[in-house]
Amino acid sequence: MPPHVRPATVADIPATLEIYNHAVLHTTASYDLEAVSLETRLAWFDHKQAGGWPVLVLEQGDEVVGWATYGPFRDKPGYAATVEHSVYIRDGLRGAGLGRMLMLALIADATARDFHIMVGGVDAENADSLAFHARSGFVQVAHFRQVGRKFGRWLDLAFLQRVLDGGN
Numbered sequence: 001m002p003p004h005v006r007p008a009t010v011a012d013i014p015a016t017l018e019i020y021n022h023a024v025l026h027t028t029a030s031y032d033l034e035a036v037s038l039e040t041r042l043a044w045f046d047h048k049q050a051g052g053w054p055v056l057v058l059e060q061g062d063e064v065v066g067w068a069t070y071g072p073f074r075d076k077p078g079y080a081a082t083v084e085h086s087v088y089i090r091d092g093l094r095g096a097g098l099g100r101m102l103m104l105a106l107i108a109d110a111t112a113r114d115f116h117i118m119v120g121g122v123d124a125e126n127a128d129s130l131a132f133h134a135r136s137g138f139v140q141v142a143h144f145r146q147v148g149r150k151f152g153r154w155l156d157l158a159f160l161q162r163v164l165d166g167g168n
């Protein structure tokens with residue numbers, strides 16, 4: 001079967017966690033500092049499901065090779081039309097159009113649910129993600145200096161946003 005996007009099930013969580021933990025341990029894509037346990041990730045998935053937030057996976061040849069999600073941007077009710085997302089593709093499979101498939105599915109889901117703005121927080125060193133987001137219609141709106149610390153150095157965080165519904 002060609003690569004396709006579908007909602008995650010609990011059985012997908014170990015594969016999505018492996019993809020995520022590789023990025024945690026080797027990159028600044030996530031500001032988690034240590035590998036996340038399966039127990040913590042399963043609780044995260046439960047929380048996502050209870051809140052009605054999508055967790056999508058990209059399946060290729062019976063293997064989960066990417067995942068994506070979105071959820072609240074900030075808690076106060078006035079932010080309710082804004083969501084913040086994450087997208088991760090397995091190391092070694094990037095640059096082949098898989099991230100785009102997940103991003104298009106996330107944007108379609110959020111647009112169908114009448115969210116207005118999608119925000120991404122991207123480490124300013126993460127050139128792949130900055131380019132990917134630019135190609136996905138996001139514009140950078142903020143650059144926070146030294147708000148993160150990992151691998152013994154301060155990290156800058158960029159915020160990017162995309163309008164989902166044309167500004168209605």
Ligand SMILES: CC(C)(COP(=O)(O)OP(=O)(O)OC[C@H]1O[C@@H](n2cnc3c(N)ncnc32)[C@H](O)[C@@H]1OP(=O)(O)O)[C@@H](O)C(=O)NCCC(=O)NCCS
Binds near residue numbers: 029089096132136
């Ligand atoms: C960011 C990430 C999800 C992109 O996924 P991907 O599968 O590599 O991206 P795609 O191949 O689908 O690329 C989609 C578009 O982005 C562009 N793009 C992706 N990576 C790029 C790069 N390094 N340089 C320039 N353009 C890039 C592609 O050229 C493509 O544009 P096009 O259709 O006009 O050619 C992937 O690199 C990844 O998982 N990185 C590690 C985790 C991460 O950083 N996640 C984001 C956290 S904020």
